Amino acid sequence: MKRSLVAALLLFFTLFVTGASADEHHQPAAAAVEKSVEATHSENHDKSMWQLLSSFYKTTGIYAFTNPKDGVVNGEGEEVSKFHQSWGRIIMIGITLILFYLAIAKGFEPLLLIPIGFGGLLANIPMANMTSDHGFLGVIYNAGIANEFFPLLIFMGVGAMTDFGPMLANPKTALLGGAAQFGIFGTLVGAAALSQFTPLFDFTLQDCAAISIIGGADGPTSIFIATKLAPDLLGAIAVAAYSYMALVPVIQPPIMKALTSKEERVIVMKQQRKVHRLEKLFLPLIVLGLSILLLPESTPLIGAFAFGNFAKESGVVDRLSDTMQNALINIVTILLGLGVGSKLAAEKFLVGDTLGILILGLVAFAVGTAAGVLMAKLMNRLSSEPINPLIGAAGVSAVPMAARVVNRVGMDEKPGNILLMHAMGPNVAGVIGSAVAAGVLISIFN
Amino acid sequence: MENMVAESFKYMILGMGIVFVFLYVMVLVLQFQAKMIGKYFPEKPADKGGETAGVDKKKVAAAIAAIQHHKNLRK
Known part of the structure; x- marks a missing residue:
């Protein structure tokens, strides 16, 4: 940077000097510049125009792209091919x-x-x-991703945005949010099998766990786990997780339709009861309490989430909950995105593993959706109240996208059958479920 | 890692087990909570308005009648 600036300055003065007087090489002004240049870069002394141009050319991007060299290292000091x-x-x-x-x-x-x-x-x-x-x-990455800080702040904001009303109105549907986590663990087994028995992939168990968490369809959780278990795969895992979350409206409907019959898809669910304000207020404390008792490893994620939700439901700190839902989550999203993007450097992303991650992530997503739908079918058979199996697909925690997709598929089958609120129950339970699943994985590998 | 598949299978059993136990206990606690809150902190009945509306209607009718009567007297 500095050198190229100096080279540009020198170029200007050399042109000036040669234009004004060809035989006089040391005009006072030019000499002064050369002196200051000499102080910093003595090797730049007395260079011909051509030498200057060629040394400048070597600092351009064009040269770097077209003339790869051995021994170039990246930010972490690893050699880049x-x-x-x-x-x-x-x-x-x-x-x-x-x-x-x-x-x-x-x-x-x-x-x-x-x-x-x-x-x-x-x-x-x-x-x-x-x-x-x-x-x-690198500064952004070290400040908040390497130490798993930003995903937690995002989780806090998600907590402050989440309304647990639909889940509280019909708590049983929370189990669907658990079933969808089979996407994580089923893929874990699949990835382990592929790594062990085929030459296709060569992942360690930690890698498999970090990849399969994509099935939880939860961005911050995926980043949290990937940083802990397989930091080298972070870029690919984050890109896969967010791409598939964006593709929920494309990936889910075919699976939902394949696993349900027409009669099941047109089931109308009972109107939800009204939820008392105190129930919403106590919910984050209950969830946190359970995770303290059962799985303290998951409390960073669930604790941040519960704090955000508690601030919202307390109703007395609207300023704080408003900041968490808007200003804070926006700032952190910028930093998180840039930090994760730093892992998209070619030497990290363009490796064979990435393709494996993209494929396994997709499988994880599909398996999670399928498990949720199958569980909802089972609950519909066993329960006295009718349950539309479509809402099981919302058990993956892509909030509120998955619930909206369920609503749309339900409306296509039977106009006026609004499943949105019924699907939000499993949807928010899925957030808790994937945080618990993450906690289990962390506790296994610690 | 000797047998990754067997290992990961165990993780799956443990993981799904914990997730379900967690959510199931949560469902039980939430159902219990809903019952308790319903019992000790019942929502104030919101449809109290029906009765007052009835009273109001009578009063309004009386007021209209009174004004009409007053106007009739002035003619």
């Missing part, structure tokens, strides 16, 4: 442009894909080294 320095970076920049397209033109989770994509774009700039410990992205 020649492919990753040249085509790898270009491909990654292309991928970030695709992410922008999906976010802007298709409306896929733009709040996350735009910062993640831009972080990825910045991380692939040669020579700028933004992902190093002193680089812009």
